[in-house]
Each structure stands twice: as structure tokens, then as C-alpha cells.
Amino acid sequence: MRNIKLTIEYDGTSYKGWQIQQKRPEEIGTEKTIQGVIERVISGILQEEIRLIGAGRTDAGVHALGQVGNFKTKSKMPMAVMQRALNALLPKDIIIVDIEEAKPDFNSRFNARLKTYRYQILNRDYSTAFDRLYQNHVPYKLDAKLMAREARVLVGRRDFKSFQAADKKVRNSIRNIRRISVRKDGPIINIDLEANGFLYNMVRNIVGTLIEIGRGKLPPGSMKKILRVKDRTEAGPTAPAKGLCLLRVRY
């Protein structure tokens, strides 16, 4: 068996997220997911039932520039041929940007060391005609410097209980954020987060909180306080999915 590693770019706008949903029988096949669409195309090309593992299970509407996936196959098809066949048959909003043969025990999910997400905010009065599906338009003035300062307390091994989705709690909510940056470039504010792993909705909940701080609805010092109380209700709202993009996964 060969183990094939894919680097995948996608516009998540029209998908119910990465992962195939476990559904009641009558619902099976009604929800379009990135994983589902790619699995079906690969299985068709290789004439073999394949199972695709993904590094990050991105939500509905979340995008990726460098999602990583892997699958096992008996096929001997050359990599370049497989990539061309995939890109020819996949919908135009999913692209295989790289393909390579990995070691037999490589697992794109469990071997991921670092994942980097970017959240993009368009901060000006009016929206944009072009990147409106990839940016969260925030019309009120945000203080990016203050947001950057507040974000710093999140770096390190911390309990992110305050930022996990209320309905998807896990027992261990400790994660290690290696880097977080808030940078302003004209009307764009990019928030980059790099961690060994993220809780469900963690990035969007952190961003939602930073936006509340940046517009003055929460006072300076709030991030530190929210982190300490370990209570989701103290943090800001979940920022919209469309501003979020999985940039890369490191192994």
C-alpha cells in the first residue's frame, strides 16, 4: 500500500465543512463536505474505495490554503498523473496544490505538529466586491495595536476553556499557542494563530473577543481576565466562519 499526502486549497463557501457528517440514513449524501467530495473523486480515479484523513476539520464556510490530507492506495499511478486527474475532476473551488508519497505510517491528523490559521478582517466603512467571501467586514473602527497587545496573554500552554464551543466541550481544554499576531495592512487586519491544536471554534471565539476589545466594547485587560475565569460566556461572540483560513500544517 502507498500512503499519499495531499496539500489542498479550497474555498469553503459552498461546503458544510471538511468532515463527512455522521447522519441518520435518510440524510446521508445530502450534505456536501470537502472530505466527501475529494474521497469520491479519488475513489473514482483509482477505482478503489479510499478513506481520506485531514489534518484540520475546518467548519462550514472556513477556507484553506494549505490543508493536508492523506490516504492509502494500492494504485501505482504516478503522482503527477494523479494530481492532474484530481484537479481535472474536482470542482473548481477545491485544488490539489501538491501531492507526494509519504512514509507508510504518516497520518496527516495525528502527526501534525503545528497548524496556522489566519483570520482576515476588512476594517473600513464599506465592504469589498471581491474578497467578500474571505473577509469579515467590520465597519466600526478597530484598534489593532490594542488587539495585538491583548492577544499576547494567549501565547503559551494555557487552558482555553473560555474559548471552546459551548456545545462541543472536551475534557482537556489545554492547548499550546506558539504564536499569535495581529497586523494591520491598510484596511485589512490579519490575525494569525499558530498552535499544536485548537479546540472547536477556538480561533473564531478568540477573534470574536479581540474584535469586542478592538472596538471598545470590552476594556483593555479583558483577554487576561477571560482566560482566567475559564467561562465561555465571558468571552466575545464567535466570529463569522468566512474570515477564517487554514494556512498551513507543519509536521
Next chain:
Amino acid sequence: MRNIKLTIEYDGTSYKGWQIQQKRPEEIGTEKTIQGVIERVISGILQEEIRLIGAGRTDAGVHALGQVGNFKTKSKMPMAVMQRALNALLPKDIIIVDIEEAKPDFNSRFNARLKTYRYQILNRDYSTAFDRLYQNHVPYKLDAKLMAREARVLVGRRDFKSFQAADKKVRNSIRNIRRISVRKDGPIINIDLEANGFLYNMVRNIVGTLIEIGRGKLPPGSMKKILRVKDRTEAGPTAPAKGLCLLRVRY
């Protein structure tokens, strides 16, 4: 009467171009144009029949970052209020980025001194999930340096007969290209053209010819020859609309 100048950004993907089409009565209202949609929204806001003049009549599928338009109105509505109302009521793929009161005799079409168009090519094996509606994906290798060299002969006051649409000939096909640049930035090739005016399809025909030269289907020196023969059939095909964007108009 006030004369209002608008700077307009739009994603032209779902429009039949800028201009309202002159149609047989039974077809009126069936084709969605940028001009038509904006006129209807302004007329609704101001409760007054208005007529919008545009600087450049972009084709179906062509985009704009800095289209300019103007209209006359009796309304005394403040500019900021009008801009907010417009952006609230316009579809999300049309944005009013700027609004100001112009001199009474300002005409966005006839007073335009310089228009700058950008044509964007994605030059690599695989496409992209994100900007696929704003870039022309060319999978075969292009020689951008050669294209830049060939493009130089187009600068100046020239007869662009070879590059005008076969079915939309005008008597005077002389135009003045002030600047043309071909720049490669990673997998992206940007072709910028600045002129006092353009013939119908001229930019797309020039780009189509440059692509043929860049991939080696036409030999070096072709641009000079094509310009000289004044024959549309000698030039390359019309490049797809989606790669083209009206960047700005100078007065």
C-alpha cells in the same frame, strides 16, 4: 442640479457588463448590467429618475476596482448618507468606494484622460480555489520577459486596427497607449495598460496576442508585425473577460 461623482468597485462575474443594452421591447429588463442595477438603486433612494454615465463600458465578466460614474440630481442628501444608503441597498458585488460632488459640467466618460486596466494571469499547472473568477489560468509556461519586450512596441500613438473587435469596428482606430507593463510576481503575471481610450476588446486582444507570444506559438517580433499589418486576423485570440479589471480613471 448637483452633479455626483461615484468611484465604483465591482465583481463583474454575474453581469452582462456595464452598459444597459438597447433591446427589443420583449427583452427589456432581462439582462442585468452594472449601470442598470446602480441606476435603479439610486433612483429608488432619491425618488427621482436618474441617468448614470460611466467612464469605461466594461464587458460582461470584466471587473472594476475604480470605475467612475456620474449623475445629476435635485436631491440635497448629504454625500455620506447617500453612500451608506447605496452600499446598503446595492448587491454585495457592487460597492461605492467613494462619492463626491463634482463641477456641474463634469462628465465621467468624456472628461476621462487616462484609464488603467489590469489583466491578471495565473501561470502554473494548477488553478486556484480563490481568485478563479478574477484570474485567467494559463497552465503552459509563459515567458514574461519576452512578453514585456514585445509589448513595448505598443506604447505611443498607434493605429490599433489589428486589435479591435471584428464586429465592432470604428472609423478611427488610433489610440495613445501611455504605459504598458508585464510583471511577474510568483505564479501571477500582471499586464497593466494605460491609455487615453481603448477600442472595443482591445485590451483582451492585446493580452491574447501576448499570451501566444509568451508560450512560443508566435515568434518574437510578432507584435511589431501585427501592429503594422492592421489586420485583426493576424493577432492572437481574445483573452477571457474574467482576468480583466478597470483599475482607475484619471481626469
